[in-house]
Amino acid sequence: MSSDVVLHQWTVSPFCGKVRRMLEAKNIAYRVKNYNGILTTIAPRLSDAGKLPVLDINGKRIADSRVIADYLEVEFNHVSLVPEDAAQRASMNIYQDWADESLYWYNFYFRLNYDEAWEKTVDFFSEGRPAREKLLVRHLGRFQYKRQLVAQGIGRYSKAQVEERFLFLLGQLNETLKDKQWLVGDRMSLADIAVASQLHEVKRTSHLVSTMESFPDVWRWLALNKERGQ
Ligand SMILES: N[C@@H](CCC(=O)N[C@@H](CS)C(=O)NCC(=O)O)C(=O)O
Numbered sequence: 001m002s003s004d005v006v007l008h009q010w011t012v013s014p015f016c017g018k019v020r021r022m023l024e025a026k027n028i029a030y031r032v033k034n035y036n037g038i039l040t041t042i043a044p045r046l047s048d049a050g051k052l053p054v055l056d057i058n059g060k061r062i063a064d065s066r067v068i069a070d071y072l073e074v075e076f077n078h079v080s081l082v083p084e085d086a087a088q089r090a091s092m093n094i095y096q097d098w099a100d101e102s103l104y105w106y107n108f109y110f111r112l113n114y115d116e117a118w119e120k121t122v123d124f125f126s127e128g129r130p131a132r133e134k135l136l137v138r139h140l141g142r143f144q145y146k147r148q149l150v151a152q153g154i155g156r157y158s159k160a161q162v163e164e165r166f167l168f169l170l171g172q173l174n175e176t177l178k179d180k181q182w183l184v185g186d187r188m189s190l191a192d193i194a195v196a197s198q199l200h201e202v203k204r205t206s207h208l209v210s211t212m213e214s215f216p217d218v219w220r221w222l223a224l225n226k227e228r229g230q
Contacts, residue, residue, distance in 0.1 A: 008046055008054040012124045012204060014107060015100070017199035020229050022065075022072055024187065026079045037129030037137060066096070068131035069190055076161040088185045091121045095183055095191035103198040105154045106166045110206040112146050112161060117205040161190040163208065170215050177217040181224070188224070196225030 005023070009016035009032050023030050035043040044050030047063030054063045058075070062068050067143050073082050078116065083089050111121045118138075125141065126134040150156030154162060171197070176183065183191040199222060213219050 005047070005054070006056040008035065008043070008050055008056070009033070010035060010043075010125065011127070012093060012121055012201060013052055014104060014198045014201040015051075016120065017063045017200060018193055019053045019055060019068055021193045021197060022069060022081060022190075023216065024227055025081060026072060026076045028072070028137075033057065034128065036125050036127050037128070037133030037211075040125070040137070040141070055117065065100070065104045065194075069096075070189055074110055078192065081193065083189055085185065088189075092191040094187050096194040098193035099191075099198045103169075103195065105149070105152055106162065106169075107198055107201045107206075108136045108145070108167075109154050109162050110208065111204055112142060112149060114207060115153075118142060120205045166202075166208070166217045167211065170212065170218055174215040174217045177221050180217075181221070183221075192225050201223070 005028055007016065007023070007030050009019070009021055010141055011032075011034065020030075027108070043052050046052070046054040046061070051062060054061060054066065056062075057071070060071075062071050069081070072120075073080065083092060096145060111117045115180050122134060122138045122141070125137045182188055183195065199212070199218070203212060203222070212222075
């Protein structure tokens with residue numbers, strides 16, 4: 001059906017990871033176009049909201065992981081990521097919103113406010129680009145994004161406060177996943193993909209990875225939500 005599916009992305013964007021997982025779950029072949037280094041400045045021109053992911057598929061350009069999810073669910077329904085049951089679907093939507101609008105900011109905080117995590121992030125954002133562009137990403141990128149964190153609110157809290165809140169939430173997620181394979185119903189849904197995509201990014205760059213391992217049900221479930229490529 002789709003001959004050339006292109007995901008415009010940053011490897012370490014949790015929303016781009018979410019789209020990669022959806023495409024993989026539905027066995028849709030795709031390639032990626034990365035916007036690293038100075039190419040970051042082009043990314044805002046790809047959609048009205050100026051954010052990534054953006055997906056080119058079947059001659060259409062679709063922006064926003066939720067809009068992409070809706071499109072894929074209709075056009076590629078051989079594998080469904082949305083429960084048929086209305087109550088389960090409602091839970092799935094609430095999980096997705098929690099992941100996209102709350103968890104996202106924790107990951108962002110852990111990347112921007114910790115030097116080691118930021119260096120790892122900069123390496124990903126500089127991949128395939130001339131070395132001089134790394135300086136730009138390291139300094140200008142951090143300055144610009146830290147302002148977003150403060151404006152959102154989470155950036156005004158101490159590291160200890162944010163870590164404590166995040167670990168509390170991981171504990172709650174661990175409770176939720178006890179004796180369960182998936183967050184909603186008995187198969188993988190967008191709820192798993194959305195939440196896991198955020199947590200996999202925390203795992204990728206944050207020092208909290210070793211603490212995350214001590215939540216056994218979250219850790220087991222995260223392994224089920226790995227992705228194949230990037
Ligand atoms: N609601 C959007 C959020 C996408 C988003 O926030 N993407 C981030 C990357 S993780 C972005 O493009 N940030 C650039 C900016 O805010 O200027 C979605 O689900 O796709």
